[in-house]
Amino acid sequence: MPNPYDAIIVGGGHNGLAAAAYLGRAGLRTVVLEQRGVLGGAAVSQQPWPGYTISTLSYVLSLMPPEVLHELELRRHGLHLYPLAADYYVPFPDGSHLLLTKDPQQAFAAIARFSRKDADAWPRFSALLARVARLVRPLLLMTPPAVGAKSPEDLLELARFAWKLRGLDVTGTAEFVKVMTLSVAELLDEWFESPQVKAARCVSGAIGTYGGPYTPGTAYVLLHHYLGEVDGQMAEWAFVRGGMGAVSAAIAADAREHGAEIKTGTRVVRILARDGRAEGVLCGNGTELRAACVVSSAHPQLTLGELIEAAQLPESFRTAIARYKSRSGTVKINLALGEAPRFDGLSQEESALAARSFIQLCDSMEYLERAFDDAKYGRPSAAPYSDGVLPTMADDSLAPPGKHVMSCFTQYVPAAWSQASHAPELEAYADRVIDGYARFAPNLKSAIEQREVIGPYQMEQEYGLVGGNIMHGDLTLDQLFSWRPVAGYADYRTPLRGLYLCGAGTHPGGGVSGINARNASREIVKDWKRLKRS
Numbered sequence: 001m002p003n004p005y006d007a008i009i010v011g012g013g014h015n016g017l018a019a020a021a022y023l024g025r026a027g028l029r030t031v032v033l034e035q036r037g038v039l040g041g042a043a044v045s046q047q048p049w050p051g052y053t054i055s056t057l058s059y060v061l062s063l064m065p066p067e068v069l070h071e072l073e074l075r076r077h078g079l080h081l082y083p084l085a086a087d088y089y090v091p092f093p094d095g096s097h098l099l100l101t102k103d104p105q106q107a108f109a110a111i112a113r114f115s116r117k118d119a120d121a122w123p124r125f126s127a128l129l130a131r132v133a134r135l136v137r138p139l140l141l142m143t144p145p146a147v148g149a150k151s152p153e154d155l156l157e158l159a160r161f162a163w164k165l166r167g168l169d170v171t172g173t174a175e176f177v178k179v180m181t182l183s184v185a186e187l188l189d190e191w192f193e194s195p196q197v198k199a200a201r202c203v204s205g206a207i208g209t210y211g212g213p214y215t216p217g218t219a220y221v222l223l224h225h226y227l228g229e230v231d232g233q234m235a236e237w238a239f240v241r242g243g244m245g246a247v248s249a250a251i252a253a254d255a256r257e258h259g260a261e262i263k264t265g266t267r268v269v270r271i272l273a274r275d276g277r278a279e280g281v282l283c284g285n286g287t288e289l290r291a292a293c294v295v296s297s298a299h300p301q302l303t304l305g306e307l308i309e310a311a312q313l314p315e316s317f318r319t320a321i322a323r324y325k326s327r328s329g330t331v332k333i334n335l336a337l338g339e340a341p342r343f344d345g346l347s348q349e350e351s352a353l354a355a356r357s358f359i360q361l362c363d364s365m366e367y368l369e370r371a372f373d374d375a376k377y378g379r380p381s382a383a384p385y386s387d388g389v390l391p392t393m394a395d396d397s398l399a400p401p402g403k404h405v406m407s408c409f410t411q412y413v414p415a416a417w418s419q420a421s422h423a424p425e426l427e428a429y430a431d432r433v434i435d436g437y438a439r440f441a442p443n444l445k446s447a448i449e450q451r452e453v454i455g456p457y458q459m460e461q462e463y464g465l466v467g468g469n470i471m472h473g474d475l476t477l478d479q480l481f482s483w484r485p486v487a488g489y490a491d492y493r494t495p496l497r498g499l500y501l502c503g504a505g506t507h508p509g510g511g512v513s514g515i516n517a518r519n520a521s522r523e524i525v526k527d528w529k530r531l532k533r534s
């Protein structure tokens with residue numbers, strides 16, 4: 001019997017599905033194997049309570065570039081986006097607040113209430129981020145060169161990379177280095193004086209990171225969240241109609257249209273290999289499937305540490321993968337609300353904007369740093385940080401009329417909580433998040449009809465997010481670009497011929513982008529053509 005498949009894809013998160021779509025378009029016969037009963041991985045919509053649909057983990061879209069949206073025809077497959085109305089709504093303990101939209105005049109007036117100097121600096125700071133983002137964005141779509149390798153092919157790739165940076169002048173280089181290495185607090189201190197403005201800006205540097213705003217490297221995390229766009233508007237974020245699972249569903253539709261077979265409830269327990277080459281997989285139900293290539297969107301430490309017999313990989317490589325950092329203090333809290341929260345002290349117009357923005361529980365950089373300090377010393381945050389959104393303000397498909405869902409992305413619990421469920425402590429932690437919001441939205445508590453609290457242990461056990469890390473591994477310079485997941489293997493290949501990675505643990509890191517799969521598929525197709533010719 002000839003093999004029915006050319007490529008077996010491990011994991012039906014959005015990247016695994018996108019790999020199937022891209023490879024299918026290139027003519028490969030693909031099958032996607034997803035362990036859970038539902039597709040999407042961390043980009044998933046589920047119905048935990050009758051009448052409500054929630055984005056269980058990821059909650060807003062931005063990082064998916066137009067290339068992926070267009071190539072996979074996601075709009076034709078039903079993807080519909082609702083851009084957020086404002087960037088931030090940050091209430092402060094003294095009753096004041098900062099509500100920031102992309103309208104320069106509105107932002108100027110809002111910031112000037114705290115500092116005229118910062119109001120002047122705000123557009124210049126945004127321009128700085130935009131300059132560095134424009135430099136970095138083309139790098140996201142390329143296969144990173146193996147820095148330090150000396151083969152003519154590698155040197156050519158390095159030259160191509162250097163060419164992409166040709167726009168950098170002396171000042172630009174300095175800006176680039178700062179953003180890549182500083183802590184977000186140091187960067188913001190250079191630009192702003194008002195604690196309120198810094199509070200609004202610093203959180204993007206800590207999202208998904210096991211570090212506080214004073215942790216070196218968090219300025220890059222801020223940039224990472226600035227690299228996306230919605231409908232041509234840079235750094236914009238959007239709700240997805242039907243929740244984030246609708247992104248995965250649209251990609252799955254495209255993959256199926258290009259011949260992919262997609263099996264849920266199918267766990268891969270072993271990647272089969274012989275003579276240094278991957279040749280198939282063994283599933284939990286005992287079925288063996290064979291193909292010329294195996295493409296894994298699962299976390300690198302699962303793929304290379306658990307699914308492959310150790311003897312198949314060089315020891316130095318296994319050590320590097322074991323050292324790969326994948327930690328987290330993230331807890332996701334999803335709420336079903338009987339009514340919308342009413343925010344104290346806002347005009348009707350401001351209220352409408354605030355309800356369609358990131359509703360932030362973090363009133364200063366020190367607040368965020370203290371929240372992390374607790375976790376660093378083994379305790380959940382006494383006063384957690386939260387980024388809350390109300391997708392039902394834009395999307396009426398998620399809840400019964402008049403009712404709402406609220407999605408809270410919160411930090412921090414100790415990284416060690418990925419090792420045990422800590423269920424009662426997580427509930428107490430969630431109470432503190434809700435208490436925090438209730439201080440400026442007094443009706444919130446009584447509006448809550450249902451809640452779900454998902455900590456690092458559940459993220460690891462149920463979703464395969466090792467350490468609960470939302471990005472399949474920390475976004476630190478040593479684990480970015482040519483060093484993601486490990487040096488010498490950022491080109492989506494592994495030491496085992498025919499085994500590729502395509503998930504968030506590869507360049508350019510996490511987020512619902514599909515870029516990892518797009519880049520990986522390009523390399524797989526190159527090898528596939530070579531294999532066919534030989």
Ligand SMILES: Cc1cc2nc3c(=O)[nH]c(=O)nc-3n(C[C@H](O)[C@H](O)[C@H](O)COP(=O)(O)OP(=O)(O)OC[C@H]3O[C@@H](n4cnc5c(N)ncnc54)[C@H](O)[C@@H]3O)c2cc1C
Pocket residue numbers: 010011012013014015016033034035036039040041042043056057058059060061062063266267268269297298299302330331332409459462463464465469470471472502503504505509510511512513516
């Ligand atoms: C709480 C949270 C909030 C987030 N918020 C956002 C956000 O708002 N916006 C954003 O852009 N990003 C966000 N992210 C990050 C983003 O969701 C992820 O980085 C991205 O979805 C990862 O996609 P992926 O396809 O690479 O991996 P995953 O989505 O993790 O998919 C991997 C899949 O592989 C499956 N799998 C693993 N092992 C096996 C096996 N042995 N056999 C079969 N299947 C297997 C898993 O079940 C999973 O479905 C968030 C993540 C989390 C956790």
